[in-house]
Amino acid sequence: MWYQVGIYASAQVPAILDAFAKWQNTGATDLKSTVALIIGLQTTTLGFFYSEPASKPKAFELFYDIPSLAIAIPPTNGTVNSLTQVLGSTFSNVPQRHDYRAASSKVDAQLYNDVYDFWRQEASAVHNTTGANMTFTLQPVPANLAQEGSRKGGNPMGVPTEAHQWWATLVDWTHAKDDEIVRAVPIATEKKWKELSEKRGLDVKYRFLNDASRDQNPLATYGTENLQRLKQIAIKYDPGKVFQNLQNDGFLVSKA
Template identity: 50%
Template sequence: MQISILLGTAFISTAFGVTIPRPNAATTARGNGYPRETRGADGPATACSEAQAELGDSIVQTTPLNQTIVENNWSLSCRAEPQCIFQPASAGDVGKLLRILDRHQVPFAIRSGGHSPNPGWSSIGSTGVLLDMSAMNAVTLSADAGTISIGPGARWGQVAAAADAKNVAVVGAREPETGVGGVVLGGGYFYQTSEYGLAADNVKSFEVVLADGTTIEANADENSDLFWSLKGGGPNFGIVTRFDMHTIPSTDLWYTAYMYSPDKAPELLDSMAQWQQEGAADLRSSAIFSIGLDSVLVLLTYGAHTTATPAAFEPFYRVAPSSRRSRRQTARHDYRGVSSQIDAQLYRDVYGFWLERATAVREAVGANQTFVIQHVSDNVAQQGIKNGGNPLGLPQKSHQWWTTLVDWNDAKDDEMARSASIATTARWKEVSRERGLDVDFLYMNDASRDQSPLAGYGEKNIARLKEVALKYDPSQVFQNLQNGGFLLSRL
């Protein structure tokens, strides 16, 4: 099956040197005039009551909680009922909430869109509180449409629509339902990333609320070390309450979606590797390449108006598509990642390893999963350098980020459902190292709960990130009280 459409820029929806201390909470004092209390069982309830009295019912929701808000996470494995829910409407609200949480030493989770499948990253149980950023979802463009200001609770579909109305586009995420905050802080891979870099490298300025409740700007001129750190450094430094991003020119984005039967997968892996090594030199070309157990999806996009099929994708045109469709579970989810250099034989060998295990897992517990190769051009690293740098330590050569999406239904099957992807990433690393094809980088936004993307950023960058975290959060509130996320203290 083939679908060819010319469309605007709206979304195509598809499926270490420095040690961070852990201060004694009972004896350490904050500079805000309040003593810090030892964490205890009464802390969350006390903090919720205090915050509600100070900020009101519209900002702080206590028992009974609105279950629609509680459950507003993509994966069932990430749904938990907190002691209370904070829904700040401004940076000032966030600052007040952080001071209260620090004072009472209450654990917290932060949720932008709630799209991570990692338990605890954007949810927390009754021992803590949830900061739900959904009310801070404003999207506004500058008078010349050169900059777009985005609240952390906005969704990328909303951002794309606002930009498209002004005939510009934004480097963000490919899935319109994902939240802005987590995507940018983890990097942000987009259809036009080969040409314009990651979403994080298209940020002009961050508005950040620090652990002591103060609000600052981080950009190339102000707090530039924090600006650098936030571009892929995750939730380690503060809460971003506004992203000012550069827009990019709007074009009609050509795309073609092909569906193939799974027996075409080995041949298509060859096509993918050939495109990466040849056609992808045209930075306007991009491919979403996803093998499932029932079908293969190849979505080709081209960032320019054209009425002809782009020559860059010639390796894919030789394989005849079919009309088979994949099935997808929609309950519990996980994803996982690994990187390597581009090599068709490596792809084929690891695919065979994955297929055997993924098929066995589906037969055992009904889980579906995908085998996805994401191309990363050498220009991605160059765009990061051009725009002031970032902590990712990306190799300055073309490579790939493999990922998988695992879907299943029952909590009792969690271990089995995740087993194929865990074994596959280990096998990918093993074989790529043996063949000199290893890339020691893991994209944070594809990393699973037990992986460590920060570890691949390089010793020098990690040391600098830790220094910045200590500078802007000297009491390490975000390291000690934050419930989940890829934290520097957990390296």
């Protein structure tokens, strides 16, 4: 595979979001390509990944003219293992409090920019008072994902069949006394996604389970029929409910 990771200034975020939306509608049709976009309060990380050896894949051409602060990982023809080794070394081992939150929408650059502007103002204010760090991440989901799932046996997770994005935020902070004020930002941002996307006909109700927070109900967004199928699958492969009983809580089909 081929990959490259760059670091960009916050001033470039509007251009990056515009390019990202255009890429979802054009470059993402090259199913060997994907883009990782993680926006922080200080800098933005853009990762380009191509599932076979390449040299500057054309799929990412919309991004190439956006100036970067640094190239964290230079263009590399490597393996999943070599990429994992590099990325694994970037995570902090400092114990902190964590939270996630999920939202989804159809592809739209203006929506991305408007919600980002809202999030940045709120997240910056809380960072200044608590030290909390938050990310604003858009995960591209091409129509092909659900299509291939259906072709190979079904779509029990209820992934929407049109191109869209899964928004996620990872929030890190230090003190329990700040829990409420810190968590208020991602909660408000999810509400802003819903408010603006509904007004503009861009709403996607799906919530990706891996990114959901404790008070969200992602399994409900899979649809009643899909949830029933997941329960049937669980009974078939885990009739003793070992996973349901031993798993340390979370979004379990037995509780949905």
